[in-house]
Amino acid sequence: MKRQEVVAEIFLILAEFYKYPTEDFYNNIINGDVDKQLAELFKAVNYELETPQFSFWVRDFKGLRAEYSSSFLGITAPFAVPVESAYKVWTNDTSFQIPIANSKGYVMGDSALHIMHLFEHFQLQIPEEYAQMPDHLTILLELYGFIIKERSLQQCKVFLKDHFDWLGDFEEVLKKVDKSKFYIYVVDVLKKVIREEKKYLEKL
Structure with missing residues (x-):
């Protein structure tokens, strides 16, 4: 190989x-x-x-x-x-004016969005059971x-x-x-x- x-x-x-x-x-x-x-x-x-x-x-x-x-x-x-998002600041986007924006412990943050983008770019499908945590x-x-x-x-x-x-x-x-x-x-x-x-x- x-x-x-x-x-x-x-x-x-x-x-x-x-x-x-x-x-x-x-x-x-x-x-x-x-x-x-x-x-x-x-x-x-x-x-x-x-x-x-x-x-x-x-x-x-x-x-x-x-x-x-x-x-x-x-x-x-x-x-x-x-899940990666849970250990990082939820988003580095300063335009998000919500309480959890600069907090940790939440899923579907920046890293999850990036993984979703990569799956779309590579024309791959995220398994259904991971749809709400794509950065698992x-x-x-x-x-x-x-x-x-x-x-x-x-x-x-x-x-x-x-x-x-x-x-x-x-x-x-x-x-x-x-x-x-x-x-x-x-x-x-x-x-x-x-x-x-x-x-x-x-x-x-």
Whole structure:
């Protein structure tokens, strides 16, 4: 596979972690397939990363779903919604004279509008379940998987810079959630992947 295809596969696998867990994906985690596949892909693109240990951190299937719900869905407070807009000022447009304009914690902000614009520009369709949160982490990761294969490396650089700079804040909120160790580990791996991809692009 070309490098772009390998990187796309890495990002698509990571995107699965931010979807509600299916039994098939759980089985792929618990039996070590995801760890092995990512380790091989990391090696193929020279990411300086250790073999992931998702199989070590995962709980039973019911427990994983419970952890996902408490971590991301707001079943209990606190929770860490995996949506970019929630961690950034809602809009930088000074013409908006509404109370939330300069506040954080709201969805469908500037970053969401930009993702909607990109989907329209690339003639792609946002899945219906993400229509009200187009900058959900799953969508961002899947979109990068498209951009790395279909667009210029400069566009890749810009996308990584503009749309993954909030992961540190997301991680800090997630650490406040009880029983979120698995997903804290997931975001830690994701941050390292983003770092390695940026490092590669900066050399070009």
